[in-house]
Amino acid sequence: AQTVTQSQPEMSVQEAETVTLSCTYDTSESDYYLFWYKQPPSRQMILVIRQEAYKQQNATENRFSVNFQKAAKSFSLKISDSQLGDAAMYFCAYRRFDGGSQGNLIFGKGTKLSVKP
Amino acid sequence: EAGVTQFPSHSVIEKGQTVTLRCDPISGHDNLYWYRRVMGKEIKFLLHFVKESKQDESGMPNNRFLAERTGGTYSTLKVQPAELEDSGVYFCASSQRAGTSEKLFFGSGTQLSVL
Numbered sequence: 477a478q479t480v481t482q483s484q485p486e487m488s489v490q491e492a493e494t495v496t497l498s499c500t501y502d503t504s505e506s507d508y509y510l511f512w513y514k515q516p517p518s519r520q521m522i523l524v525i526r527q528e529a530y531k532q533q534n535a536t537e538n539r540f541s542v543n544f545q546k547a548a549k550s551f552s553l554k555i556s557d558s559q560l561g562d563a564a565m566y567f568c569a570y571r572r573f574d575g576g577s578q579g580n581l582i583f584g585k586g587t588k589l590s591v592k593p
Numbered sequence: 594e595a596g597v598t599q600f601p602s603h604s605v606i607e608k609g610q611t612v613t614l615r616c617d618p619i620s621g622h623d624n625l626y627w628y629r630r631v632m633g634k635e636i637k638f639l640l641h642f643v644k645e646s647k648q649d650e651s652g653m654p655n656n657r658f659l660a661e662r663t664g665g666t667y668s669t670l671k672v673q674p675a676e677l678e679d680s681g682v683y684f685c686a687s688s689q690r691a692g693t694s695e696k697l698f699f700g701s702g703t704q705l706s707v708l
Contacts, residue, residue: 480635513699515699518602518701519701520596520597520698520699520700520701521684521699521702522699523696523697567636580626580638580641580649580652581628581636581638581697582635582638583628583630583635583636583637584635585633585634585635586635586636
């Protein structure tokens with residue numbers, strides 16, 4: 477069975493600085509998707525970034541980028557120029573590529589990110 | 594466009610009582626998912642509806658949980674009778690189509706506390 481591990485329960489970053497959130501996963505499959513979701517306090521969880529395992533290029537969305545190391549099964553999220561609005565719980569998630577319930581995501585426990593002004 | 598909405602946002606009940614959570618997906622979304630996050634643990638998949646049919650309910654913890662989606666619109670998740678270990682945040686998500694390009698939209702969740 478696939479598992480997702482986020483080893484940092486809490487992280488803190490100074491506004492305008494850069495922070496990296498860690499995520500590792502375990503799977504025997506070669507094709508899959510990886511995601512980072514953000515949940516601000518009392519608000520909906522939203523997709524931050526998505527990576528297809530068959531793509532070597534790391535995904536990037538504005539200030540958010542990932543470091544995808546397939547062999548190491550590592551998928552870290554880098555937030556550049558951190559803003560106060562980035563404060564949230566961040567969840568790393570895995571999804572199978574080819575079947576089953578497409579929305580059946582496997583999540584990590586989450587990392588709570590605080591941004592200091 | 595309205596997002597995925599969940600009611601109530603918080604519910605506090607006593608052990609043995611019944612609670613019903615509701616999820617209104619985005620209009621036109623055939624796929625509806627329920628997830629649960631128990632304190633300090635991972636968010637876990639519970640089940641998946643395609644329209645009114647249960648596509649996958651492999652994550653439902655036991656028969657005290659009953660999910661319905663009559664008419665393929667909103668969904669309810671009933672817990673009867675509630676136990677202490679049912680406490681957690683229940684998330685609902687919807688998507689327009691399943692497949693490789695599927696994008697999930699989540700609700701804000703219902704915080705359930707069983708005392």
